[in-house]
Amino acid sequence: MSPDKTVFQTRGLAKIYDMGEVKVHALRGVDMEIYAGELVVLLGPSGSGKSTLLNILGGLDTATKGQVTYHGQDLTRATDRELTYYRRFYVGFVFQFYNLIPSLTAWENVAVVTEIAGDPMKPEEALRIVGLGDRLNHFPAQLSGGEQQRVAIARAIAKKPAVLLCDEPTGALDSATGIVVLEVLEKINRELGTATVLITHNADIAEMADRVIYLSDGLISKVRINEHKKSPRDLHW
């Protein structure tokens, strides 16, 4: 891939958590790239550093050592305010526990983001993409877990982000519902061309990726390019 298609690049990225007496080395020098339009799965057991890596890419956390750039811009030197605007305009997040605003309806949960974004799609459009065009006025308490997660995805994509970062998006869902959610993510990646980074400890899910980056003990142990990526519909776990 040509360098101008590089969305993220990390060099010697390290993160040390100071837990009083003990120092936890979450990342120990990670070098990697994420390219435009690809769907990457970060695979690793819990404690391997994948969430830390995702948080640093998303501007939620800062590295202790090393460098991370977004389209050539150095995120390691950004101020809190710059990171806030970076998240606001370029990054879409999806979490394991959805993190919807309980006091807002599905439509409003998306609108809360489109109101502050640069060139968003309409909230109803985003919800249609995730298959919830008929549940616009439901509050989170009235939606199932899978539906809540799809609202969260709609909220993440409505701003037309450059990257979509998903932290165990199916972790709290049963497998049938999880597959529906993954289908939505795959469809967005395919139709909108949004670079998508998906964290999981479930090796089966890795089959839908363009590339799989294996993490263990804070280091990249292997990178595998999926020659024959599967559709989520064909996944089982």
Added chain:
Amino acid sequence: MPSVIASGVSTFIMSVSTMQSLRLTQAAFYRDYRFADVFASLKRAPGRVRRRILEIPGVDVVQTRVAASVNIDISGFPDPVTGDIFSLPDTGESLLNKLYLRQGRLVEPFRDNEVVIGEAFAEAHGFKPGDKLGIIINGRRKTFTIVGIALSPEHIYQMPPGAMFPDFKRYGVMWMGRTALATAYDMKGAFNDVALTLSAGADINDVIDRLDEVLRPYGGLGAYGRKDQLSHRYLSEEFKQLERMAAIFPVIFLGVAAFLLNVVVSRLVSIQREEIAVLKAFGYSNLDIGMHFVKLIFLIILFGVAVGTAGGYWLGRYLSTVYMEFYRFPFLKYELRPAVAVVAALVSGGAAILGTLHSVRRAALLPPAQAMRPEAPARYRETLAERLGLKRILSQPDRMIIRHIGRRPVKSLLTVTGMAFAVAIMMVGSFQEDALDYMVDVQFGLSQREDLAVTFIKPTSRRALYDLQGLEGVQHGEIFRTVYARLRFRNRSYRIAIQGLEPGGDLRRLLDADLRPVELPPSGIVLTDYLGEMLGVREGDRLTIEVLEGGRPVVDVPVAALVSQFIGVSAYMDISALNRIMHEGNAISGVYLSADPIYQPRIFARLKGMPRIAGTEVREKAIRNFYDTMAETMLIFTFINTLLAGIIAFGVVYNSARIALSERSRELASLRVLGFTKGEIAYILLGELGVLALAAVPAGFLIGRGMCAYIAESLKTDLYRVPLILEMNTYAFAATVVLVSACISGLIVRYKLDRLDLIAVLKTRE
């Protein structure tokens, strides 16, 4: 949390113990210094009449005295000063109304040039024992040496006769030996003042009636009991006012404290939902778990109550000392009854334990497995305002704010109520100042407009007016006549000095309910509306005037009009009509003067040299002096109120915000992740409190107005009626204090919000 309990408890204890101590101190002073039960003034009675008074059934101790109204001449102080001198027995102690000596000694037996003066008067002029004083008794000036400075249970509250305000510089109470005073006042072997105590079980009204009977031939002006004794009455009214405050404020405080405790404790328990589930899974019973929390809360309350009691004791003692000095009690009996602390502990403890049990019950009722799972998303719905069409103009953060308010309407309402009470407390503090200003404006701006009121020793001829008008600097003069009388209507009566005025006068004007001047009718009597109410008369009714001086005529006159007046009550008549009743031609008691301020010192000097003049009252200086005295007290009160209101507003806002922060940190962290700035999420959290605070302001105005109205209504007496006047400033200041304290607590929470750990918050499941 203990701080909330502590401040609630300490205000409660402060108010209640201060009130109790003031009452206790007053009672002790009255008892130890033999404050009399019945008082009477008369023209002159021979000493032997004392025996007849003693024979009245129910009378215990009788003290006859000579009392004289005098003019006082103080070198270096040009203003007219008047005083009242009371006789002390030549030998031995007073039987009643004994003096408490602050400095010096009592008068030596039969010394005719020694005087003991009241402390307030002494302090106002900086007098010490040994200083000299010129006193004009019966028109003769004599120099006296001050030998002692004293307090008397009879004059705790010192008011010049007929005046509206205390004026310690221009009015003094003094005591002299009986023989010396009687000689100077032409009262040898006679008396003109009686005080007596009742024996146990005596009927005071019966004694008063019989005493009037005995004194009638001697020019008795009507006996009265303690409840009509001036100092005691003013003191009682002030205590009543303090008691109202002492009742209202702590209730508000304990109420707010109870509400906050309930909220905080409920939150504390719901955070521990999982721990409760784990304990239950291990086999702990609901009772065990409930007791665990109750013990925890009990410890917190114990600590709060202990600190609050100590603080309340200290504050109460301090406040009592302030009052003691203000009212001039010789000593302070401060006492904190354990019952007061127990009540405070029960109220705050009860509220906290209720909150605990409620939440523990909710947590404990769930099967452990379910309790260990995160709570389902809270249920929200669109608020009424949105369904009515407001929705379109609201952004998503706005909607979050109003839905969060709408989800817990009771809690939101209580938060608003708490802050509203803070606003109300501020208003009650300033209300008294506003009302006082207004009362003074009306009374002295519209009604009593003279600069000087000159009173003669005896009713005199109209010529005196021309003498006074001739003085350089006097612009205008109007005559008046005062006649002591008892007004009677059916079974009600009231003792008063009827004022005869000249019709068409400009210095004394009568005002109708809308404060417009009314003409004095040529016949009939005009009463202050409140006096009319007390007597139960209406315009056109005929009431009986029983004159208490001269030939003591009794006549029936129609009530010609009722007029409006805030300070005191009055009865007015046309001076000619009044003189016709008295059969006294055109006698006058005194003259109201308006005078050029520049000439006033010279006028005072001339007046001092006129033997027939009993006293001169300088209106403007009396008012200013009164304000000076009041200013300090008002300042203390405003300060205390501001502090209390600030603490309440701060406590309510801070606790609400902190709980909201802990409940909603996940939601707010999510928004931060989505790209909301710190300011934008602060808006959502604090915006809710802002809305509630803004709603509290008008609500507080209403509550405050209601509280002021209640206080004004309950303080209506013939001494004064406080009008419900609230200036714009009062509203603005009350709102400002509360909003500023809300902002300060908001800023503290904002500081915490800025340090929200996004990752940590999002990692944990709720």
